[in-house]
Amino acid sequence: MGLDFTVVPSYFGVLLMGSGWTVAITVCAGLLSFFGGIIFAVTALYGHWSLRLPVRGFAFLFMGTPLLLQLFLIYFGLIQIGIDLPAFLAGVIGLGLHFAVYNSELIQASILAVDKGQYEGARTLGLSRGQTLRRIVIPQAIHAVIPPMGNNMIALLKDSALVSVIGVMELTLAAQQAISRTYRPFEFYLAAAFCYYIVNLALEAGLRSLERRIAASR
Amino acid sequence: MLRVYPFFLEAAVVTIELSVLTALLGLTCGALGAAARMSRLTILRWIGATYVSLWRGTPALIQVFILYFGGPQIGIQLDSFAAGTIALGVNIGAYMTETIRGAIVSVDKGQTEAARTLGMSRWQTMHKVVLPQAARMMIRPLGVNINALIKGTALVAPISVVELTYTAQRFIGSTYKPFEMFLLSGLLYMVIIYVVGHGINWLDRRARII
Numbered sequence: 008m009g010l011d012f013t014v015v016p017s018y019f020g021v022l023l024m025g026s027g028w029t030v031a032i033t034v035c036a037g038l039l040s041f042f043g044g045i046i047f048a049v050t051a052l053y054g055h056w057s058l059r060l061p062v063r064g065f066a067f068l069f070m071g072t073p074l075l076l077q078l079f080l081i082y083f084g085l086i087q088i089g090i091d092l093p094a095f096l097a098g099v100i101g102l103g104l105h106f107a108v109y110n111s112e113l114i115q116a117s118i119l120a121v122d123k124g125q126y127e128g129a130r131t132l133g134l135s136r137g138q139t140l141r142r143i144v145i146p147q148a149i150h151a152v153i154p155p156m157g158n159n160m161i162a163l164l165k166d167s168a169l170v171s172v173i174g175v176m177e178l179t180l181a182a183q184q185a186i187s188r189t190y191r192p193f194e195f196y197l198a199a200a201f202c203y204y205i206v207n208l209a210l211e212a213g214l215r216s217l218e219r220r221i222a223a224s225r
Numbered sequence: 226m227l228r229v230y231p232f233f234l235e236a237a238v239v240t241i242e243l244s245v246l247t248a249l250l251g252l253t254c255g256a257l258g259a260a261a262r263m264s265r266l267t268i269l270r271w272i273g274a275t276y277v278s279l280w281r282g283t284p285a286l287i288q289v290f291i292l293y294f295g296g297p298q299i300g301i302q303l304d305s306f307a308a309g310t311i312a313l314g315v316n317i318g319a320y321m322t323e324t325i326r327g328a329i330v331s332v333d334k335g336q337t338e339a340a341r342t343l344g345m346s347r348w349q350t351m352h353k354v355v356l357p358q359a360a361r362m363m364i365r366p367l368g369v370n371i372n373a374l375i376k377g378t379a380l381v382a383p384i385s386v387v388e389l390t391y392t393a394q395r396f397i398g399s400t401y402k403p404f405e406m407f408l409l410s411g412l413l414y415m416v417i418i419y420v421v422g423h424g425i426n427w428l429d430r431r432a433r434i435i
Contacts, residue, residue, distance in 0.1 A: 010298060071415035073379030076390045076407060083394075084403030168284035172383050179287060186294070193295025200283040200291065207282045 011191065015198050018185040022195075025181025026202045032099055032177055033164045033210075039103025040163065041156070044110025045145065052115055053140070069108040075169050077101050082173040098170030106163050113155050117148040153221055157214035164210055165203065178202055229396050229409070236392035237413045243306070243378040243388060244417070247314045248371055254318025259325035273322065280319035286380050288312045293384045309381030317374045324370055328363035329355060361432045368425035375418055389413055 015022075050062045069077065081104075082097040092100070121144050129139040171179035182199035186192045261273030280288070292301070293308035303311070332355050340350040382391035393410035397403045 068411060068415075071418055072407075072411040073376040073390055073414065075379040075382060076393060076410055076414075079390070079394050079397065080403060080407040083397050084407060087401055087403050165284040168286040169380075171286075179284070179290075191298075193291060193298040196287055196291040196295055200287045203284055203287065204279065204282045 010193060012194050014189050014191055015194055018189075018195070018198075021181050021185055022178065022198055022202055025176070025178035025199070026206060028175075028177040028181075029164070029167055029203070030206060032095070032102065032167045032170065032175070033160070033206075035099045036102035036106065036167065037160050037163055039099065040106035040110050040159070043103060043107030044114050044156075045149070047107055047111035048114035048118060049140065049145070051111065052118060066108045066111060069105055070112075074101070074105050074166055075172065077105055078169060078173055094170075094173050094175045098167075098173060098175040102163060102167060102170065105166075106159050109159050110152075110156055113152045113159075114148060117152040118144060120151070121147050150221060154214075154218050157218070160214065161207065161210060164207060168203070229400065229406075232392055232396070233389070233409050233413060236387060236389045236410075237417070239306075239386065239388040240375075240378055240414070241417060243310060243313070243381065243386070244371075244375045244421075246310045247317060247374055247378065250311065250314025251317035251321050251370070251374060252367075254315055255321025255325050258318060258322030259329065262322060262326050263329065277319045277322050280316055281323075285313060285316045285377060286383070288316050289380055289384060305381065305384045305386045309378075309384060309386050313374070313377055313380065317370060317377065320370050320373070321367060324366045325359075325363055328359040328366065331362060332358045361434065364425060364429045364432055368422065368429070371421060371425070372418055375421065376414065 047062055047066065050058050051066070054062065078098065078101040081101045082092065082094065085092060085097070125143055125147065126139055129143040130136075134142065167177060168179045171177060171183065174180070178199050182195040185195045189195070258273050258276055261269045262277070264270055264273070289309055289312040292312045293303065293305060296303055296308060336354055336358065337350055340354040341347075345353065378388060379390040381388060382394060385391065389410045393406045397406045400406065
C-alpha cells in the first residue's frame with residue numbers, strides 16, 4: 008500500500024475544524040494555566056500553611072508524573088467519585104492544571120526576584136499587604152516571566168494532542184476519524200502534523216511580537 | 226489490590242528500558258544535529274535547522290502515530306516498542322540538539338581564538354578546548370531534557386506498549402480504583418525521576434572545575 012495524498016483534500020473541512028478545536032482548547036487551557044499559575048504561585052509563597060502545603064504537594068505530584076496519566080485520572084478517575092466531566096472540560100482542566108503548575112514555578116521565582124524596595128515602598132505609602140502584592144509586585148513579576156511562559160504555551164499547544172486519547176474532538180482525533188474511513192494513517196497524520204506546525208508558527212510569531220512590545224515598554 | 230503490584234513493577238521496568246533507549250538515541254541525534262547546525266556547509270546547517278524546527282513544531286504523539294501506523298505504508302514495519310522508542314528518541318533529539326548547541330556556543334569566544342592563534346586546527350580546537358568546557362555546561366540542561374523524556378515515555382501507551390501509564394489505565398478499568406492506580410503509577414515515575422535527577426546532580430558536581 009503506497010502513499011496517496013489525493014484523498015486528503017476531501018477531508019480538508021474535517022482537519023480545519025479539528026484545528027479550530029485545537030486552538031480553542033489551547034486558548035482555554037492557556038488562560039486556565041495563566042491564572043491558575045498566579046494563584047498557585049501566590050498561595051505557595053504567601054498562603055496559610057493549610058493551603059500552602061496542599062498546593063506544594065499538588066505541584067510535586069503534577070511535575071513528577073506524565074500529563075497523559077493526569078488526564079486519565081481526571082477523566083476516568085473523577086467519574087468513579089461521581090464527578091462526570093464532559094471530555095472537553097476534562098481535557099481543558101487537565102492541560103490547564105498541568106501547565107499552571109509549571110507557570111507557577113516560573114512566577115514564584117519571578118516574584119522573589121522583584122526588588123524588595125518595591126514592596127517596602129508600597130507598604131510605606133500605606134498600601135496593605137494584599138494591595139502591594141496585587142498592584143505592585145505581581146504585575147512586575149508577570150511582566151518578567153512572559154517569555155518563558157510563552158514557551159509553556161507552545162508546549163501546551165503540542166501537548167493538546169494528548170486529549171484525543173480521552174476522546175476530545177480536536178485535530179488528532181479529526182485525523183483519526185478520517186483514517187478510520189480511508190485507512191490512510193500516514194497521509195492524515197502527516198496532514199495533522201502540518202496543521203499543528205502552521206498553528207505553532209502563528210503562535211510563535213504572536214509571542215515574539217508580544218515580547219518585542221514588552222521589551223519596548225521597559 | 227495486592228495482585229496488581231507485580232504488573233506495575235514489570236511496567237516500571239519497561240518504562241526504564243524505554244527511557245534509557247530513548248535517551249541514548251536522543252543524545253546521538255542531538256550530537257549529530259548540533260554538529261550539523263554548526264557545520265561550515267550551508268546544506269548541513271539547513272538540514273539541522275529543519276530537523277529542529279519540524280520535530281519541535283509538531284506533537285510527539287503525532288510523530289509516534291506516523292511511524293507506528295503510517296510506517297507500514299512506506300515499508301517500515303516496526304513493533305510498538307521499537308516504533309515508540311525511535312519516534313520519541315528522534316523527537317527528544319531535536320530538543321537536545323538545541324541544548325548541546327547552546328552549551329557549545331556559550332563557551333567564551335576567546336578560547337577558540339586563543340587556541341587557533343596557538344596553531345591548533347579547527348577540529349583540535351573543538352575537541353581539545355571547546356568541547357571539554359561545553360560538556361560540563363550541558364549536563365544540567367540535558368538533565369532537564371531527560372526528565373521530560375521520562376515523562377514523555379507515557380506517549381507510547383496509546384500504541385499499547387505495556388508501560389506504567391498503559392498499566393494504570395488498564396487497571397483503572399478493571400479495579401475501579403482510579404486514584405490508587407494513578408498514585409501507584411505516579412509514585413513509580415517519581416522514583417525513577419528522583420533517582421535519575423540525583424544521578425545528574427552528582428555528575429554535575431563531579432564535572433565542575435571550580
